[in-house]
Amino acid sequence: MSTVTQKNFASRNRRRQSEFRKQQVIDATIDCIDQLGISQTTLARIAERSGLSQGNVVFHFKNKDTLLEQTLMHLNEEHLANWRDVLAQAGNHPRDRLLALIEASFAPAVFNRRKISVWFAFWGESRSKAAYMRICGANDQAFSNTVSELCIALHGLSPGRLAPQTAATSIEGIIDAQWQNLLLGPPGFKRGDALAPVIELLDCIYPHAG
Amino acid sequence: MSTVTQKNFASRNRRRQSEFRKQQVIDATIDCIDQLGISQTTLARIAERSGLSQGNVVFHFKNKDTLLEQTLMHLNEEHLANWRDVLAQAGNHPRDRLLALIEASFAPAVFNRRKISVWFAFWGESRSKAAYMRICGANDQAFSNTVSELCIALHGLSPGRLAPQTAATSIEGIIDAQWQNLLLGPPGFKRGDALAPVIELLDCIYPHAG
DNA sequence: CAAATTACTGAGTGAACGGTCAATGAAAAA
DNA sequence: TTTTTCATTGACCGTTCACTCAGTAATTTG
Numbered sequence: 001m002s003t004v005t006q007k008n009f010a011s012r013n014r015r016r017q018s019e020f021r022k023q024q025v026i027d028a029t030i031d032c033i034d035q036l037g038i039s040q041t042t043l044a045r046i047a048e049r050s051g052l053s054q055g056n057v058v059f060h061f062k063n064k065d066t067l068l069e070q071t072l073m074h075l076n077e078e079h080l081a082n083w084r085d086v087l088a089q090a091g092n093h094p095r096d097r098l099l100a101l102i103e104a105s106f107a108p109a110v111f112n113r114r115k116i117s118v119w120f121a122f123w124g125e126s127r128s129k130a131a132y133m134r135i136c137g138a139n140d141q142a143f144s145n146t147v148s149e150l151c152i153a154l155h156g157l158s159p160g161r162l163a164p165q166t167a168a169t170s171i172e173g174i175i176d177a178q179w180q181n182l183l184l185g186p187p188g189f190k191r192g193d194a195l196a197p198v199i200e201l202l203d204c205i206y207p208h209a210g
Numbered sequence: 211m212s213t214v215t216q217k218n219f220a221s222r223n224r225r226r227q228s229e230f231r232k233q234q235v236i237d238a239t240i241d242c243i244d245q246l247g248i249s250q251t252t253l254a255r256i257a258e259r260s261g262l263s264q265g266n267v268v269f270h271f272k273n274k275d276t277l278l279e280q281t282l283m284h285l286n287e288e289h290l291a292n293w294r295d296v297l298a299q300a301g302n303h304p305r306d307r308l309l310a311l312i313e314a315s316f317a318p319a320v321f322n323r324r325k326i327s328v329w330f331a332f333w334g335e336s337r338s339k340a341a342y343m344r345i346c347g348a349n350d351q352a353f354s355n356t357v358s359e360l361c362i363a364l365h366g367l368s369p370g371r372l373a374p375q376t377a378a379t380s381i382e383g384i385i386d387a388q389w390q391n392l393l394l395g396p397p398g399f400k401r402g403d404a405l406a407p408v409i410e411l412l413d414c415i416y417p418h419a420g
Numbered sequence: 421c422a423a424a425t426t427a428c429t430g431a432g433t434g435a436a437c438g439g440t441c442a443a444t445g446a447a448a449a450a
Numbered sequence: 451t452t453t454t455t456c457a458t459t460g461a462c463c464g465t466t467c468a469c470t471c472a473g474t475a476a477t478t479t480g
Contacts, residue, residue: 124334
């Protein structure tokens, strides 16, 4: 099947083959966690979904723990790369940058049920798994710090209605709330539906002149 | 041990004995999930921590699934009873009632690392377990609705700076953010530290006269 | 008191799980 | 070409898990 196809296709280069396999397995892992939850996600099921043998899954990732960790890393880097990228292209005004950060949080690559679902699953286990904590802690912290800095900068330009730290917490909080809405809300819940209230709150905290 | 003590103490009444045991087991389950995560929480470990035999744990709860469900229910009812209670004792003004609801979210019985940790663990598995979804969905929905209604009422009295629904989402979002802060933040993070920013946001959305 | 119900124990069971391993074919290096 | 390395399979193994069960003691019912 896909195994054979890939063999005929790209197997000349072993490095590519290996990377392709790893991506395949990580995708299958995300599927499993999304549909079954972490506690029901087994190597056998991941292997089945990816079309590889169980032995091969272990061969590429050494063991289940590192597979899960690398899956989390993958999700994390995707998000990190995305908002760093968007931020780099944004204007200089703190408000624009904050807006860019908010929009990045609702980018299609991140803001979809499958990914958010897995995100929350890891999040729920992270307190008892130091590795998970380390992995998402780093990104989370960086994101939080950036939001905080922007709120401070914005406060400096024209003092908002909230202490900068409170503003930052509020914004991060409502973003998280919209992520939850995506998971629980109606199937029609879209990027725009999520974005509007966040911007409304931002405008409330930092009313813009004109 | 505690088994013997309890036998000598209250075993005259079998109903009490059974309830006492169930509470013991649920406490042990919460401990396990807090310290090990759901995926490492086993009947054997729960039994060990509660001081009962594994067979007895199964005897009282039939199987692991219902034990976990009832643990979640316990947490849920605790929270539900708490905020309903606080709300019943609050004044009539929507602002007072909203404040009561916020304070209830940071009540010591709920707002502590052990409980919040377990809460998030279930939350992370709830997407793939319909039972969990049903159990916390009901409470969550009720809480959300109440917050929304109060925001609408408050808006009617003196229009706030946000659409009522956005205000509700913002408030729920920042509460959640403070729950996360308790988990990740410094050990010294206290009820008051969590409360202040939420009230600050509330005052920003609904500035009070006087 | 006798009978019936309930609480409890601990050994035992089958299934599922994560991980190993020898064997095989194919690619890369020598 | 020969040798070495890598990718892959599938059978296999030891462990752990949730759950059962026969047996026992204590409690409630009649």
